[in-house]
Amino acid sequence: MARVSRKNIAVTAVSADEELKPYKACLYLRLSDEDERSIEDNSIGNQKKICLEHLKKLPEIEVTASYIDNGASGTNFSRPGFKRMLQDLTNGRINCVVVKDLSRLGRNYLETSEYLEKFFPEAGIRFIAVNNGYDSIRKLNGKQEIVIPFSNIVNDMYAKDVSRKIRSSIKTLMKCGEFLPPSGSIPYGYLRDEKNNTYIIDKETAPIVREIFKMKLQGVSDGEIIRTLNRKQIPSPGKIRYLRGMTKAEKYKDAVWVGSTLRKLLSNEVYLGHRIHGKVKRDCLGAEKKRRPQEEWEYIYNVHPALISEEDFQKIQQIKAKGREKQAQCNKHQELSLEERRLLTGKIYCGDCGTLMGGRKGNQRFASKELPRIFYQCGGYEYSGRTRCFNHYISQKDVLEKIKNALNVQFKLIAESDRVIKRIQDDKKEMLALHDKKRKEINDELAKMEMKKERLLIDHNNGTINSEEYKYIRQKYDDEEQKLRRILVFAEKERKNQEKQLRTIEEWVKLMKQFMPQKNIDRKLIEHLIDTIYVYGNKNVEIVFLFKNEIEELTGAAREAERKERNIG
Known part of the structure; x- marks a missing residue:
């Protein structure tokens, strides 16, 4: 067991208020592969024991939660347990964090310092690192002011050193053809052979891979191959991993064959018997993984059984290259701007199944003189392998026309009904x-x-x-007072509601007048005025505005004003 230093730590006195203030604390416990050499000292159970033993001397602290990251690196802070802890700290559920030592919080010097010196103090969170003798409510002495930052630097250097050694070891294994990725990363059609550090043919999925290549050689289109696979209910790569327990992610439970999966399979040189490493790499420890250009990939040739011959593989690549050339010819027309392509992104849904509709650029013949068009297709139909909902789509041009017509009604209402708007505002103010x-x-x-x-x-x-008599009369007074206070609370709530409605109407009027001179619909207008657009299979379009209630109230008031004017006339 790791020993806590028994040296006297000189600290300045803590104010009585801070000392007696009750704290809702959590234990943060982390263990990763980098702790392998000290697995006993750093075990989750041992960390917990050290923290709880220390807290016996601090009666003002009550432990209400524990957050654990088992197998998580300290070089970054994207850890599930740490994220949950941050959420609870932000929500105010806890206001104290206790760790065995600073390395448990993190081994990245800059980010760890950011939490210690900025986030925790600004949020009023007490932080205790037991083995470092650190408690944020007690000021550090001169020695500790140097030791604590130095400890963070040492933890950072240790993590980088371990990472370099692991990367070097993996690189050596890769060059020898002995490195195997996790089971979940093994290509469709193969299984891990850990004994011989290689891939072996998967008798269940290898015939499917061969059949896919065969269909492509016969000139079957990607779309028809996908429809055939899904019609026969052949499990996709994601679904086979889910069925075999290699992943528990629910999104793979009903995963079907889609275009990207098929294209990746047909261009994967692993089916020639080659091992390929380095497609995705980090530039340095803690950085995000980035896809590398093909010239940087590392090939180890003929290290496992091939599922297709080199000759057939190259024929398929030529077929795919011709398809890309044809596609490129269709795309030689005037390019659409990023603004045009993202105009309705995230706003347009299928009205029948509720799935987000995906935007596509329509292909045109090279001789066509028409401008490129964008259309939206039901995502539920497309990504379920055409088994859910049904195929329906709509052009962006048609949707924009519907939006423009709906907005024109509102613009007209604003332009012609200033007196109605003023009347509503006056009514609200009167209330x-x-x-x-x-x-x-x-x-x-x-x-x-x-x-x-x-x-x-x-x-x-x-x-x-x-x-x-006193008790009887006093009870009557108390009951009457409670009744008055309930009425007061309700009145306050109603007043706030009226204030909010007034502010919202004024905000909507201001926005509408801002966009009234605008002839073209842009992303800014969409984000400020439109909540959701639903497109149904019969091409009906439903537009849900962000200020729906205000529009209805204004329309109703306008109609009422017109009715009264007619009656007076």
């Missing part, structure tokens, strides 16, 4: 004034009630009324 009057009346009644209670107490003390 606010009535609420203020009502609140004053209730507060006056409450003040009178207090005076009644005082007089009642004086009468009781003087013997004017006996105890039974």
